[in-house]
Amino acid sequence: MPAQELRYDGKVVVVTGAGGGLGRDYALFFASRGASVVVNDLGSSLVGGGASHSAADSLVEEIRQKGGKAVANYDSVENGAAIVQTALEAFGRIDVLINNAGVLRDKSFAQMTDADWNLVQAVHLRGAFLVTKAAWDTFRRQKFGRIIMTTSSTGLYGNYGQANYGSAKLALVGLSNTLAQEGAKYNIHCNAIAPIAMSRMTESTFPAEVAPLLSPKCITPLVAYLCHDSCAETGGAYELGGGCVTKVRWERGQGHVFKADASFTPAAVQAEWGAITDFSHPYYPKTITEVNWMELLERANAASAGPAHQGAPLRFDGKVVVVTGAGAGLGRAYALLFARLGAKLVLNDLGRTETGRRTADVVVEEVQQLGAPAVANYSSVDEGDAVIEAAIRAFGRVDVIVNNAGILRDRSFARMTAKEWDLVYQVHLLGTYKVTRAAWPYFLKQKSGRVINTCSAVGLYGNFGQANYSACKAGILGLSNVLALEGAKHNIKIHTIAPNAGTSMTATIMPPEVVEALKPDYVAPLVAYLSHDACTTTGDIFEVGSGWVAQVRRQRSAGKYFDPRQPLTPEAIRDHWSEISSFEGRPSAYPRSGPEAITAIVQEIVQRLQTSQKAGGKAPAASQKLLDVAAVRQRAYPELTFSYTERDVILYALGIGASRKDLHLVYENDLNFSTFPTFPVLGSHQGDLELGAFLPNFRPMMLLHGEQFLEIHRPVPTEAALTMKTSIVDVLDKKSGAVVVARVTYFNADKELVATTESSLFVRGSGGFSQHPNFKAVAPSTDRSPAALASNDPPARPADAVVSQHVPENQAALYRLNGDYNPLHLDPAMSSLGGFKIPILHGLCSYGHAARHIMQTYGGNQADFLKDIKARFTGHVFPGETLETHMWLVDNGCKVLFQVRDVERDSWVIKSGAVTLTKPATTAVGQSKL
Numbered sequence: 001m002p003a004q005e006l007r008y009d010g011k012v013v014v015v016t017g018a019g020g021g022l023g024r025d026y027a028l029f030f031a032s033r034g035a036s037v038v039v040n041d042l043g044s045s046l047v048g049g050g051a052s053h054s055a056a057d058s059l060v061e062e063i064r065q066k067g068g069k070a071v072a073n074y075d076s077v078e079n080g081a082a083i084v085q086t087a088l089e090a091f092g093r094i095d096v097l098i099n100n101a102g103v104l105r106d107k108s109f110a111q112m113t114d115a116d117w118n119l120v121q122a123v124h125l126r127g128a129f130l131v132t133k134a135a136w137d138t139f140r141r142q143k144f145g146r147i148i149m150t151t152s153s154t155g156l157y158g159n160y161g162q163a164n165y166g167s168a169k170l171a172l173v174g175l176s177n178t179l180a181q182e183g184a185k186y187n188i189h190c191n192a193i194a195p196i197a198m199s200r201m202t203e204s205t206f207p208a209e210v211a212p213l214l215s216p217k218c219i220t221p222l223v224a225y226l227c228h229d230s231c232a233e234t235g236g237a238y239e240l241g242g243g244c245v246t247k248v249r250w251e252r253g254q255g256h257v258f259k260a261d262a263s264f265t266p267a268a269v270q271a272e273w274g275a276i277t278d279f280s281h282p283y284y285p286k287t288i289t290e291v292n293w294m295e296l297l298e299r300a301n302a303a304s305a306g307p308a309h310q311g312a313p314l315r316f317d318g319k320v321v322v323v324t325g326a327g328a329g330l331g332r333a334y335a336l337l338f339a340r341l342g343a344k345l346v347l348n349d350l351g352r353t354e355t356g357r358r359t360a361d362v363v364v365e366e367v368q369q370l371g372a373p374a375v376a377n378y379s380s381v382d383e384g385d386a387v388i389e390a391a392i393r394a395f396g397r398v399d400v401i402v403n404n405a406g407i408l409r410d411r412s413f414a415r416m417t418a419k420e421w422d423l424v425y426q427v428h429l430l431g432t433y434k435v436t437r438a439a440w441p442y443f444l445k446q447k448s449g450r451v452i453n454t455c456s457a458v459g460l461y462g463n464f465g466q467a468n469y470s471a472c473k474a475g476i477l478g479l480s481n482v483l484a485l486e487g488a489k490h491n492i493k494i495h496t497i498a499p500n501a502g503t504s505m506t507a508t509i510m511p512p513e514v515v516e517a518l519k520p521d522y523v524a525p526l527v528a529y530l531s532h533d534a535c536t537t538t539g540d541i542f543e544v545g546s547g548w549v550a551q552v553r554r555q556r557s558a559g560k561y562f563d564p565r566q567p568l569t570p571e572a573i574r575d576h577w578s579e580i581s582s583f584e585g586r587p588s589a590y591p592r593s594g595p596e597a598i599t600a601i602v603q604e605i606v607q608r609l610q611t612s613q614k615a616g617g618k619a620p621a622a623s624q625k626l627l628d629v630a631a632v633r634q635r636a637y638p639e640l641t642f643s644y645t646e647r648d649v650i651l652y653a654l655g656i657g658a659s660r661k662d663l664h665l666v667y668e669n670d671l672n673f674s675t676f677p678t679f680p681v682l683g684s685h686q687g688d689l690e691l692g693a694f695l696p697n698f699r700p701m702m703l704l705h706g707e708q709f710l711e712i713h714r715p716v717p718t719e720a721a722l723t724m725k726t727s728i729v730d731v732l733d734k735k736s737g738a739v740v741v742a743r744v745t746y747f748n749a750d751k752e753l754v755a756t757t758e759s760s761l762f763v764r765g766s767g768g769f770s771q772h773p774n775f776k777a778v779a780p781s782t783d784r785s786p787a788a789l790a791s792n793d794p795p796a797r798p799a800d801a802v803v804s805q806h807v808p809e810n811q812a813a814l815y816r817l818n819g820d821y822n823p824l825h826l827d828p829a830m831s832s833l834g835g836f837k838i839p840i841l842h843g844l845c846s847y848g849h850a851a852r853h854i855m856q857t858y859g860g861n862q863a864d865f866l867k868d869i870k871a872r873f874t875g876h877v878f879p880g881e882t883l884e885t886h887m888w889l890v891d892n893g894c895k896v897l898f899q900v901r902d903v904e905r906d907s908w909v910i911k912s913g914a915v916t917l918t919k920p921a922t923t924a925v926g927q928s929k930l
């Protein structure tokens with residue numbers, strides 16, 4: 001045993017969701033270092049259905065066989081007490097709790113159902129609360145406890161389609177912050193990790209060459225170190241994966257202090273926007289106590305209103321604003337300000353005054369006295385539909401929502417009841433979700449919407465006695481992060497504020513003079529500005545109060561990059577701790593979304609690997625999957641029918657750059673209307689080659705079209721139902737990738753051969769399979785068309801003819817409608833995972849462009865002029881670039897050799913191109929532009 005090895009002898013570790021992925025690795029690791037482990041796994045599928053005990057049982061068996069101690073538990077985390085009970089019964093104690101269990105119900109917010117929301121919240125957030133709560137007393141009694149909360153980049157920064165998950169995941173960070181503060185004096189530490197790992201949840205997302213490096217084994221060492229007695233870290237949040245370990249924290253600008261009087265208006269906020277969002281003198285708050293509100297108020301009283309503040313008021317005429325919790329405090333201040341600025345108001349509150357009047361009615365009256373139309377709504381915010389319905393009934397629309405309703409049920413975590421937890425969740429987090437979800441379809445329809453969500457400094461930094469509130473407030477921010485991304489393209493903007501104001505809610509915890517000083521009126525101008533069309537940003541968070549407004553953002557340290565090809569250990573984490581947790585000396589990152597956050601780390605990992613390989617390092621290990629090439633060549637694929645109509649023929653022509661001037665390709669009534677000869681290549685999108693079934697490390701985003709050969713045996717009809725026969729001719733190991741060659745033959749109704757295609761698919765990251773010790777070497781297939789194999793080097797002379805054509809930005813979006821819906825060509829998140837800065841053009845789209853250039857130069861646009869065509873894709877093309885086809889007529893006019901250049905990046909994107917003509921062409925010389 002190395003002298004300094006971190007051990008866990010005598011410790012009892014509970015891992016929830018330990019049946020696979022990360023949880024499994026944690027369990028195996030802790031058991032291997034002496035701990036007794038409770039392997040909790042419900043056995044449900046990723047989306048939460050079904051149950052089988054086998055995952056937990058077989059892991060327990062594996063641990064025992066290796067000499068470790070483990071027991072299984074099959075309870076849902078929603079039954080947290082039973083999980084902890086298993087530890088106490090089996091081993092008499094619990095020392096470490098790793099909250100890892102999770103489910104996904106990814107949906108766009110527009111499609112998200114309450115069931116999707118509730119399930120994800122119940123498992124991730126309420127589940128973690130319940131298990132932690134059950135362990136807390138034991139931790140306190142024994143004055144030792146280590147807790148890990150599993151957050152995610154989606155929680156920290158947001159991600160499309162994950163409003164439920166992002167919100168629950170950030171709520172766990174809020175909870176972690178409070179538990180770290182409450183646990184400090186009992187030696188209970190709580191930290192949050194955002195892992196980037198290959199797991200059931202993520203395996204479809206990462207590029208193949210990186211995938212083997214994103215092993216849980218790169219996550220476990222940090223978790224192990226954070227859970228060790230010797231580690232003092234608590235209240236931290238880490239992003240890590242593939243050997244990279246970084247820390248995140250809040251960064252706040254100095255902000256701006258406004259004059260605390262009527263000159264503090266939304267227009268004044270607009271005028272000082274630069275100062276509010278300036279981070280040049282940042283501060284790094286850790287607790288809520290680090291702002292001196294009274295001093296700020298003194299500064300606000302002493303400040304002067306600049307001339308820029310006198311600008312025209314920002315009005316809300318015709319806009320319908322919904323304010324929840326509008327019966328008093330902040331909500332009332334917002335209502336009065338919006339009323340003065342011309343809005344129509346829906347004022348929601350379920351409270352009553354001491355005399356029994358509805359508080360919403362009282363404020364509605366006040367607002368009406370200011371001349372603004374207003375209606376009251378008394379629904380609880382967890383009936384969000386009713387709140388929004390009130391707006392639609394009264395005014396026919398909704399433009400702005402200010403989610404402000406809130407309650408407190410403060411209690412130390414030791415004494416907090418599930419009821420107190422649930423109540424705070426219901427009003428703050430569920431209420432914010434329900435009201436926003438109900439308004440979302442209206443926002444989408446009218447292509448505009450503004451949401452102001454209310455977080456709190458407690459949600460950002462945690463606070464003693466507010467585990468429920470800090471979690472839910474952080475969860476609201478997590479929801480905002482996702483909605484800001486999803487709403488952006490629909491002109492729906494979401495901001496979050498962390499206000500400090502003296503209200504009836506805070507009156508219980510603040511001295512009266514402070515409550516008086518922190519007027520809600522000093523928060524309202526920010527809210528109104530963020531709700532106005534003049535505010536063009538989205539997804540930001542601001543601390544506000546006492547006339548002071550400052551933006552807050554999440555900062556990620558440069559972190560430490562360990563070599564992911566070497567085993568990472570907790571000892572290495574310990575030994576590099578200062579580097580991991582330090583923000584000094586190296587540039588930090590400020591990701592604005594989860595995909596951006598992950599991509600930056602993955603790209604850095606890839607870059608470092610490439611650099612180390614150039615310097616003679618070892619390449620990442622190839623997959624150990626054994627590939628039987630002979631068997632793959634024998635694979636039987638079903639016969640398919642490739643049916644198409646004239647409409648498909650026209651769409652294809654438009655997809656490869658034909659215009660209205662090419663009537664013979666785009667107009668079915670043209671006398672010469674014909675199918676462009678390369679059209680049959682589309683048939684290959686009909687079937688599924690099931691590459692994942694036999695290729696090692698197959699990841700769809702890493703597949704690139706390598707080569708395309710097509711032979712035309714008889715004219716291609718303008719509409720037909722062709723029978724397609726598919727086979728795999730060869731699989732070649734190119735080390736950096738595998739090349740799969742697929743052949744498709746097309747037959748007409750008379751069983752005559754119409755066309756043959758041979759497509760080479762270059763699958764990056766799947767190479768190296770021939771190194772497998774049991775690989776059976778096979779000679780390259782002899783069953784290839786010679787024209788498909790020819791290397792087609794052009795003569796040394798300059799090209800005989802050159803045609804260039806600009807490819808419009810929308811070309812890939814149009815081309816995909818021909819049947820290749822690969823997201824690599826449209827979805828920025830996917831293409832970035834494939835390693836491209838923006839989505840790339842389909843190889844077959846460039847191919848079609850080149851074929852058109854050749855046809856029009858040498859073929860006189862006669863459909864029967866092309867016998868066969870072959871091309872190799874040597875570089876990617878971004879839509880919006882210019883393709884330049886260089887052509888050489890050879891073989892006495894019977895063949896055109898060609899290459900295609902990407903003009904903007906001056907690179908050859910197609911090489912080895914050749915077209916065999918059915919009859920000799922005469923030399924055409926010159927340059928033309930389409």
Ligand SMILES: CCCCCCC[C@@H](O)CC(=O)SCCNC(=O)CCNC(=O)[C@H](O)C(C)(C)COP(=O)(O)OP(=O)(O)OC[C@H]1O[C@@H](n2cnc3c(N)ncnc32)[C@H](O)[C@@H]1OP(=O)(O)O
Nearest residue numbers: 684704705706707734736759762822842843873874875876
């Ligand atoms: C059934 C049909 C279904 C069709 C589905 C199609 C799905 C589509 O949605 C996908 C697309 O359209 S992707 C867009 C078009 N394609 C591209 O952009 C790829 C561009 N090419 C590249 O990036 C590199 O050349 C690259 C990455 C391909 C190779 O680069 P490197 O790894 O640097 O390779 P290199 O070192 O140059 O060569 C290594 C060995 O590989 C062979 N090779 C190179 N390029 C090839 C290519 N394009 N096709 C086939 N083989 C290729 C080399 O000859 C070399 O082999 P050997 O070692 O035997 O000499």
